[in-house]
Amino acid sequence: MNFSSDNTTPMSPSILTAIGEANKGFQSSYGSDDYSSQLQEAFSTLFEREVHVFLTNTGTAANSLALSALVRPYESILCSQEAHVFTDECGAPELYTGGSQLITVDGAFGKINPKALERQIEISEAIRPHKQKPGCVSITQATEAGTVYSVEEIQTIAQCCREHNLPLHMDGARFANALVSLGVSPSELTWKSGVDVLTFGATKNGAMCAEAVIFFNPTYAEDFDYLHKRSGQLMSKMRFFSCQFLAYLENDLWIENAQHANAMAISLASAFNRNQTPIINPVQANEVFVSLPAKVASYLEEQGAGFYSWGHVDECMYRFVTTWCTTEKEIIAFESLLEKALKS
Numbered sequence: 503m504n505f506s507s508d509n510t511t512p513m514s515p516s517i518l519t520a521i522g523e524a525n526k527g528f529q530s531s532y533g534s535d536d537y538s539s540q541l542q543e544a545f546s547t548l549f550e551r552e553v554h555v556f557l558t559n560t561g562t563a564a565n566s567l568a569l570s571a572l573v574r575p576y577e578s579i580l581c582s583q584e585a586h587v588f589t590d591e592c593g594a595p596e597l598y599t600g601g602s603q604l605i606t607v608d609g610a611f612g613k614i615n616p617k618a619l620e621r622q623i624e625i626s627e628a629i630r631p632h633k634q635k636p637g638c639v640s641i642t643q644a645t646e647a648g649t650v651y652s653v654e655e656i657q658t659i660a661q662c663c664r665e666h667n668l669p670l671h672m673d674g675a676r677f678a679n680a681l682v683s684l685g686v687s688p689s690e691l692t693w694k695s696g697v698d699v700l701t702f703g704a705t706k707n708g709a710m711c712a713e714a715v716i717f718f719n720p721t722y723a724e725d726f727d728y729l730h731k732r733s734g735q736l737m738s739k740m741r742f743f744s745c746q747f748l749a750y751l752e753n754d755l756w757i758e759n760a761q762h763a764n765a766m767a768i769s770l771a772s773a774f775n776r777n778q779t780p781i782i783n784p785v786q787a788n789e790v791f792v793s794l795p796a797k798v799a800s801y802l803e804e805q806g807a808g809f810y811s812w813g814h815v816d817e818c819m820y821r822f823v824t825t826w827c828t829t830e831k832e833i834i835a836f837e838s839l840l841e842k843a844l845k846s
């Protein structure tokens with residue numbers, strides 16, 4: 503009953519096998535290996551256009567590096583107040599960008615509200631040069647609140663970006679979960695809707711520390727190889743990262759894993775509904791946010807269920823994450839525990 507985080511999962515067996523397969527003989531280093539060249543092609547096929555791909559070993563590095571290609575130090579990054587880049591990256595975006603400021607934009611359920619975005623840009627521009635110049639917009643898909651931007655919502659934000667000449671970054675640590683939730687193609691969810699750079703996560707959905715920065719707009723990728731190297735993310739044995747992505751994409755493993763994780767979230771949400779437990783955010787990907795009496799939460803934890811307290815402690819809000827390896831059996835066991843906890 504481990505619903506604490508999708509980072510707690512093991513690797514998908516076929517990804518582990520792929521690492522074993524790649525562990526044969528010598529290969530060129532620093533991304534000049536066969537696996538890495540194949541991967542550039544595989545991603546270009548997936549996104550239906552030529553893309554420029556750079557791998558990193560954490561999502562924080564991927565996001566921060568991507569943002570550093572988009573903004574100058576005196577510019578700002580506009581994002582949701584719940585964005586991982588704002589709340590959980592310990593100032594890495596500021597460090598990598600050389601001091602760019604993250605400015606939050608209001609919105610419900612982890613999303614940016616386009617009107618609030620427009621307003622924030624106007625406020626910043628009106629007091630030039632006292633406030634940082636708006637430099638780019640960053641959205642998270644699926645969001646940190648477990649919700650998903652629709653294609654139309656992304657297009658509206660992208661339209662605002664275009665009007666102000668701002669590039670659009672997407673933190674896709676849970677891109678697969680968003681994609682299967684919407685049932686659209688990777689291209690529709692990204693560049694066709696106006697996204698310039700995507701952080702494409704695989705770690706949470708079956709890989710081991712494998713994240714990719716994918717540029718749809720080649721202008722931003724021009725000197726990125728320098729930034730990548732300078733940040734220590736140009737791995738010498740890149741084949742062991744590239745091979746993971748090849749296995750991840752092969753036979754739609756990434757889709758299958760995300761479909762399973764999302765289905766488990768729906769199943770868990772039904773268990774909460776059957777027990778009259780208020781669900782706080784719409785369940786659209788692989789996370790369920792609920793309100794529970796603190797005593798009930800403690801009992802569940804004591805009995806072995808894993809989940810995180812979210813927000814302020816006194817709000818009694820908890821996050822449950824389902825993953826590619828969550829089982830129905832775990833959810834059934836959790837539901838009977840929940841029933842007991844609520845009765846006692």
Ligand SMILES: Cc1ncc(COP(=O)(O)O)c(C=O)c1O
Pocket residue numbers: 559560561562563565586587642645646673675676705
């Ligand atoms: C939305 C989102 N973005 C980025 C990350 C990056 O994670 P890390 O640097 O831990 O790999 C996470 C991890 O929890 C996340 O939830």
